[in-house]
Amino acid sequence: MNEHSEPTTGTAEPCADGMDSATEIFLAHRNLLFTVAYEMLGSAADAEDVLQETWLRWMKVDMEQVRDQRAYLVRITTRRSLDRLRTMRRRKEAYVGPWLPEPLLTAPDVAEDVELAESVSMALMLVLETLSPTERAVFVLREVFDLDYDEIAGAVGKSLVAVRQIAHRARRHVDARRPREVVSPGQTRAALESFQRALETRDLQGLLDVLAPEVVLVSDGGGVKQAAPRPISGAGKVARLIVGGLGKAGVTLTGEPTVVNGNPSLVLHVDGEIDGVMAIRVEDGRITGLYYVRNPEKLTRIDSETPLTLR
Known part of the structure; x- marks a missing residue:
């Protein structure tokens, strides 16, 4: 059954606890669907809206016609995300200053899952911003969630041949811009501790020691909080x-x-009040990227953990 075909209305069977089977299936895959939407959009608020739209459509589907429930839900989520990604492009064009993804507080064990941690890192999410909506969807579904090409073709409404070409083009584009090496959480923490010490003590030389010569600082105030109007390059x-x-x-x-x-x-706190979230990119033991989110509208997800999963 194709996600864009007219769904057949069916009656979901009730479960023993009173929850209908369609709801139970949706909730079982909710964290995965949120992760798919967030990696495509970079916005938790928009990802939640996509999940609501996915849920409403899912409730109209005849379960007996769905062979693979997970794939079907991912397909709905992908198409809803693609629609929203295209409208978000216009919003971002009018955004004041640089745009950074909405930071999510995640469980410490997420950092130990190298594949998941890299896929939602600020550094990679910013690279994904340079792809077209379809390229981003294909890259995320193939490289992050390891979906088959035929599943992706169904999700993005393209032929199998076209999807393979898009995947190759997107992978080449991302590989040219992503970090050259996989950095362990321990290496990142070590660089972050050095940065924190220098920051809190206003130690200029300490900052120069931990920052790579080509470091880039991107700050996002959204026109609400003061931020550099464009990326700042160079350690000095x-x-x-x-x-x-x-x-x-x-x-x-x-x-x-x-x-x-x-x-x-x-x-980061200024006089005890939250000022923003600082994420970093580390290469060869030094910081090559600083991503500082100050826009208050993007700081609503740092008080409680957001569960993410690739499965």
Whole structure:
């Protein structure tokens, strides 16, 4: 049964606990569907809306006509995400300053799942932003969730040959921009601890020691909080901006280590109030990317863990 075909209305059978079978199936796959939507959209709020749309459509489906429930739900979620991704493009064009994904507080064990942690890292999510909506969907479904090409073709409404070509093009594009090496959580934590010490003590040389010469700082204030209007490149410029901006005299700046998007990160507080979330990209033991989310609308998911899964 094709997701775009007119669904047959069926009656879901009740389960022993009073929950109908369709609801039980949806809830069993909910974390997976959220992860698919979030990796395609970079926004938890939009991912939740997609799940609501998926649920409403799923409730109209005749379960007897669905051979693979998981694949069918992923197909609905993908198509709803594609629709929303195209409308989000227009929103992002009007966004004030750089746009960063919405950070999610995740369980510490997510950082130990290398494949999952990389797929939701700020660094890779930003690379995915440079793909077209269809390229992003194909890449995510193939490279992250390991779906077969025929499943992906059904999800994005393209031929098998076209999907293979899109997957090859997207993979080549991402590989040219993603980190060259897989960095362990321990290596990231070590760099983050050095960065935190230098930040809290306003140690300019300490920052220069942990920042790679080519480091790039991207800050997202969304027009609500002050942020650099464009990415800042170079260790000297970034260190001076941090010391003179975040570490300005007269305020107490502290960092709280946490796990955001499956990777060690910091929640920064200014005079005890949350100022934002800092995620980093590490290569060869030094920080090559700093991603600072200050937009309050994007900080609603750092108080409670969001469950993510690839299965």
